[in-house]
Amino acid sequence: MSIEAPPARVDEVVSQALEAHSGSRGALLPILHAVQAELGHVPPSVVPVLADRLNLSTAEVHGVVTFYRDFRTTPPGRVTVRVCRAEACQAVGGQALLEHAVTSLGVARGETTPDGAVTLDEVFCLGNCALGPAVQVGDRLHGRVTPARLDALIGQTRGLGR
Incomplete structure (x- = not known):
């Protein structure tokens, strides 16, 4: 249910990113970030x-896109839920919270619910270590999140039609 950008929009975004970083050493990562910033993936x-424009192999570009967890190859949901998996959050139930989110949403890490509402991701530090387990829902950071609170936060975002 996630929405793909029309091919003309994709071409425009890629052209702009290539132009902005043409001649730069190591341009691939900034270009990929620029494309994802505009298209969401x-x-x-x-x-x-x-690969053609940067004189790289297709395998090299694909390898970079799939190696870094920050890059998505499919459009994200309307809201992204990121569950912290760093040590401090793990020590206070972060893994169990992630497992609850997987079960509750019915998707694996990195996937989007069939209705396109929620994408579930894991991160390895949200910088909220003293208040673990930490979760980011959209742009808002939450600490000491329990499974029930996570369900409520997700329910609120779905209720708002975001």
Whole structure:
């Protein structure tokens, strides 16, 4: 249910990113970040285009996109839920909270619910270590999140139609 950008929009975004970073050493990462910032993900169709323009192999570009967890190859949901998996949060139930989110949402880490509402991600520090387990829902950071509170936070975002 996530929405893909039209091919013309993808081409425009890729062209702008390439132009902004042309001639830069190590331009691939900034270009990928620029594409994802505009489209919400890096469509697989841009991999061969970037490879050609940057004189890289398709495998090299694909490898970078799939290696870094920050890059998505599919559009995200309307809201992204990030559960912290760093040591401080793990020590106070972060793993159990993530497992609850997987079960509750019915998706694996990195996936989006079928209705396109929520994408579930794991991160390895939200910088809220004293208040673990920490969760980011959209742009808001929450501490000491229990499974019941996580369900309520997700329910609030779904109720708002975000």
